[in-house]
Each structure stands twice: as structure tokens, then as C-alpha cells.
Amino acid sequence: MGAVETAKLIGPRATTSLVSRASPLASTLQQLATLKQLPIPDFKAPLKPAGIDIFQINVGKLCNMTCRHCHVDAGPDRTEEMMSRETVDQCLAALDRTAAGVVDITGGAPELNPHFRYLVDQCVARGKHVMDRCNLTVLLTGPCRDLPGWFAERGVEVVCSLPHYRKRNTDLQRGDGTFEKSIEALTRLNAVGYGKSDPRLRLTLMHNPVGAFLAGDRASMEKEWKAGLKANHGVSFDALIALNNMPISRFLEWLEISGNLLAYMELLVNAYNPATVAGLMCRNMHIMRMAAPRIFATSTRRSFSPARSSPRATASAAPPALAAPAVARLPRACLGG
Numbered sequence: 001m002g003a004v005e006t007a008k009l010i011g012p013r014a015t016t017s018l019v020s021r022a023s024p025l026a027s028t029l030q031q032l033a034t035l036k037q038l039p040i041p042d043f044k045a046p047l048k049p050a051g052i053d054i055f056q057i058n059v060g061k062l063c064n065m066t067c068r069h070c071h072v073d074a075g076p077d078r079t080e081e082m083m084s085r086e087t088v089d090q091c092l093a094a095l096d097r098t099a100a101g102v103v104d105i106t107g108g109a110p111e112l113n114p115h116f117r118y119l120v121d122q123c124v125a126r127g128k129h130v131m132d133r134c135n136l137t138v139l140l141t142g143p144c145r146d147l148p149g150w151f152a153e154r155g156v157e158v159v160c161s162l163p164h165y166r167k168r169n170t171d172l173q174r175g176d177g178t179f180e181k182s183i184e185a186l187t188r189l190n191a192v193g194y195g196k197s198d199p200r201l202r203l204t205l206m207h208n209p210v211g212a213f214l215a216g217d218r219a220s221m222e223k224e225w226k227a228g229l230k231a232n233h234g235v236s237f238d239a240l241i242a243l244n245n246m247p248i249s250r251f252l253e254w255l256e257i258s259g260n261l262l263a264y265m266e267l268l269v270n271a272y273n274p275a276t277v278a279g280l281m282c283r284n285m286h287i288m289r290m291a292a293p294r295i296f297a298t299s300t301r302r303s304f305s306p307a308r309s310s311p312r313a314t315a316s317a318a319p320p321a322l323a324a325p326a327v328a329r330l331p332r333a334c335l336g337g
Contacts, residue, residue, distance in 0.1 A: 050283045057091050073249045095123070104285070120154060136185040136186065157204065158189060165229050208242075
């Protein structure tokens, strides 16, 4: 077996951030340039935004982990992009101008933002359903150990990333010891009522492939994961999301290093299914995230992607009625996909 085939099976391993290594791929423009050089056709399906049902807020890139597949190059060194209290309040003001019933909070590890709990409480006070995008291991860090119970008191839905229900595959991608910590965190969530079919305490796991291939059938995987995690570790969850890796940031770097980039892009193109565009992820989601002074506005939808009906994100221009005022009032926020 050659090096490329071996790398495809082993998958990307935990690493350090592109920014900390001064990698050219830390630049979004360089990522786009790398992809444009490939001899593959673009997707031609027209994408149009729908109404805004989900309001996603990325509160920064600080994370206690440095996973090889990370699409936002998060890590312990990414402290400069931390969303301030002022910007959080501006996001809340923007939220008040929409009819979105769901607020999706992400990062990095969003729980590490010092204003995270304030943001959650403000959203709950507005009657919004709050989703926390959690890496699980952060729940074992000192400032966050009480979060399972805190989440339960507020009915926060916890969406947890777990590459695989087996130890080897998870640790290869996210670092040694990650799987055991993830199981401990899931056990703590179960102990306060999550993952027990209670609609108020919903626990969702998110899987992404650990190599240069696409996710399998989500429904079949969910049954397998539920059986495996319950039998081997005594933990339960409510639903599984299968997310295909985007060829950007650190996953793009791994695809290049391992010699899998062209083959993976061809795989994405060949798996494209135009019948799923109507339910494309992020067409009804408004996304706000920290970035440099430039402002971007998009309206997107959270559902399933054109590739084998597995969730994936794409963005398109936001309705002018929302995009223009948002730009004017959010000088430090980045609205984007």
C-alpha cells in the first residue's frame, strides 16, 4: 500500500493552527487560489437564500483542541478573534430584527468566550431555542465543568462533535485521549437528563469522516452508533448528524500533504446530487462571526447537502433589507458562511 493510500485510511491527525505556523493556507485567499488551480468543474446549481429561521453566532476561534480537520483553524492560540461583550450586544440587536426562533452558538469552543453565558441567557430570555456547538472535551475544563447542569436548567440543545464511536478513529483525528474525555463528557450530560428522548434536553452527535471520503448513510450510522456507544460505554444520545469535511483550512492542508486533494474534490463533484439543493444546509440561516474589519453578509439554510444528502454548508447573498443595516451596526462582526 502506497503513502497516499495509507494516509487516506489513517486520516488527518491532531496538529497546531495554521496561524501559529504562519502557513500560507491561513489566508482564505490562498485557500481559494489552491482550489481554483484544480482541473475540476464548479457546481452550477443556482442557490438562493430563504427566510431566516436560524441565527448562528460564531463567538471566536479560541478552542482547547487543535483538530486536524478544523474548518476554522481554531486552537488554544486563537485569542485575538474573541467576540467582545459590545459585539455580543450588537448581535443580539440584530437577532431582535429577525423572526429566527433558533440561535446556534459556535466557535472555536464557544463555551470559552467570557460572554458565552451572558449570550445564552439573553437568547433564552427572548424565548429562543439555543443550540451549543460543543467539542465535548471542553466540558471537562475547569471553567466549564458545571455546564451540563447549567445547560439543562435553560433547555439548551447540545450538538457535540464526535468523529467516530470508536476510540481509534476519534483519537487519530482529534488527539490521543480525546475519545475517553468525550465519553466522560457524554456521561455527565446523560446524568443531567440529556440524550434520554426528552425534547427539552436534546443531545445530538455530529460525525465527520476521519479521512478523504464521504459520510455513509446517516440513518444506518445512527443506529450503529447508538448501539455501539450504549453497549460499550453506557451512554445515549438523541440524533446523529453526518457532516462531510469541507476542503478548506486545516483539512485542505491535510488533503494537500497526503496527496488526496484532487481525488477528494473529484469525489465531491461526482457525488453532487442536484435533487438535494432545495434542502441545502444553511439556506435559512443567518451567520455572524468575528473577523477582521471587513464585513460579509449571508443568509443560509441548515439541512442537507448535495453530496449524498449529508449536511454541509454553502452561502449566498443575504436579502438587502437585512444585510445593509447589519453591516452598518456591526463594525467588528463578520456575517458569513
